[in-house]
Amino acid sequence: MSGLAKIDHLITLLDDESQVVQEAVQRELLSIRQDLPERLRRMNRPLTAEEERHLGRLLEPARRTELEETWMRWRWLDNATAQLEEGMAQISAYLQGWRTQPGELARRLDTLAEEAFQDQGRMDARELCEWMFSMHNGRVRFRGNTKDYYTPSNSNLLWVLETGLGNPISLCCLYRLLGQRFGLEIHGCNFPGHFLARVDHAERTWLVDCFNRGRFMLSSDVARHYPAANPSIEDVVQTAASTDAILLRILRNLDEAFDRLNNTAHRQTMRALAVKLMED
Numbered sequence: 268m269s270g271l272a273k274i275d276h277l278i279t280l281l282d283d284e285s286q287v288v289q290e291a292v293q294r295e296l297l298s299i300r301q302d303l304p305e306r307l308r309r310m311n312r313p314l315t316a317e318e319e320r321h322l323g324r325l326l327e328p329a330r331r332t333e334l335e336e337t338w339m340r341w342r343w344l345d346n347a348t349a350q351l352e353e354g355m356a357q358i359s360a361y362l363q364g365w366r367t368q369p370g371e372l373a374r375r376l377d378t379l380a381e382e383a384f385q386d387q388g389r390m391d392a393r394e395l396c397e398w399m400f401s402m403h404n405g406r407v408r409f410r411g412n413t414k415d416y417y418t419p420s421n422s423n424l425l426w427v428l429e430t431g432l433g434n435p436i437s438l439c440c441l442y443r444l445l446g447q448r449f450g451l452e453i454h455g456c457n458f459p460g461h462f463l464a465r466v467d468h469a470e471r472t473w474l475v476d477c478f479n480r481g482r483f484m485l486s487s488d489v490a491r492h493y494p495a496a497n498p499s500i501e502d503v504v505q506t507a508a509s510t511d512a513i514l515l516r517i518l519r520n521l522d523e524a525f526d527r528l529n530n531t532a533h534r535q536t537m538r539a540l541a542v543k544l545m546e547d
Contacts, residue, residue: 274299274306278314281321293325300326304366326365331536334361338540339547341510348447350510352376355424355440358517361536362423375428380448392451392466393483399442400481407431409438411478419524419533422517436462436517438477454507458489459500462516465507474504515544 273295280292296303307314314322334357341353356369363371383390387398399409412421412432420426421434427441439455442464446453456463456474464475465486474489476482486504493500518541525534 274303275310278310278318281318281325289325296322296325297329300329300365323365327532330361330365331532334536335539335543338543341514342547347510348443351440351513352444352447354510354514355444355517358514358521358540359423359425362419363425367425372424375425376444376448379428380445383445383449390449392446392453392468395446395449395451396442396475396477396481396483399445400438400477402480407480409433409441409477410480411435411438417524417527419521419528422521422524433478434520435476435478436513436520439464439475440513442475442477442481455513456486456504456506457508457512457516458503462508462513465504472505511544515541518544 277292277295280288283289283292299306338357341350341357344350344353352373353369356372359372360367360369383395383398387394390398400407409427409431412418412434415421415432416434420430421432422437424433424437424441424444427433427437433441436455439462443453443455452467454465456465458474461476461478464477466473466475468483472486473483474486476484490501490504518537521537522534522541525531525537
């Protein structure tokens with residue numbers, strides 16, 4: 268049986284009621300999973316929504332296992348920003364669906380960096396922030412998702428790149444990863460309740476609220492006006508958030524988001540990743 272005929276035959280069996288058939292189809296799909304998107308592209312018709320759902324269901328257990336087994340590989344990288352990008356690439360690819368590989372995030376970020384450079388040339392941290400989060404010709408490229416703040420998609424950088432919407436931490440991470448492509452040192456600030464970016468600009472340290480149009484605030488002012496009940500806030504605003512802290516906060520956001528949706532399987536996956544991070 269040719270490859271194209273084989274995949275067409277497997278698609279016809281996706282909704283077969285026999286458990287034996289389902290298990291056989293699942294084994295066959297897993298054996299060709301890396302080539303599956305290309306084989307499907309060569310079919311004479313697109314998949315229906317129901318066929319997409321069945322495919323996702325059959326591939327999900329293997330995708331979850333693979334994610335948990337490869338999750339901590341970002342620790343092998345010796346650059347904190349590269350570690351963050353790899354960790355977020357794995358999470359985003361998993362959330363995006365079975366067609367997506369982690370390498371897609373780097374390609375999308377490279378494309379965005381090229382667009383920014385073609386539009387404005389080389390920018391400093393403040394100029395890049397304005398390019399990303401300020402209004403230009405009646406349009407804002409990226410902004411806070413105030414209407415659906417708790418959706419898991421806000422933690423998926425591929426989705427953020429597609430829609431221009433995100434939560435505080437995903438927008439700050441996007442700013443940092445894009446800034447790295449301009450040679451800029453942008454870090455995170457693990458601020459309580461509302462993640463911020465942290466940059467040194469014009470010989471001063473600033474905190475940047477990427478969720479609220481990229482607002483620049485002096486770190487000293489933020490520390491001074493935060494409630495005195497938390498005396499450690501000075502240390503928080505003066506210390507760059509570690510990769511571990513950022514990824515753990517993202518996983519906790521996803522834990523809460525999937526809990527709100529009663530999606531126990533995805534919630535357990537995010538918790539498993541968090542446990543591996545904390546134990547490593």
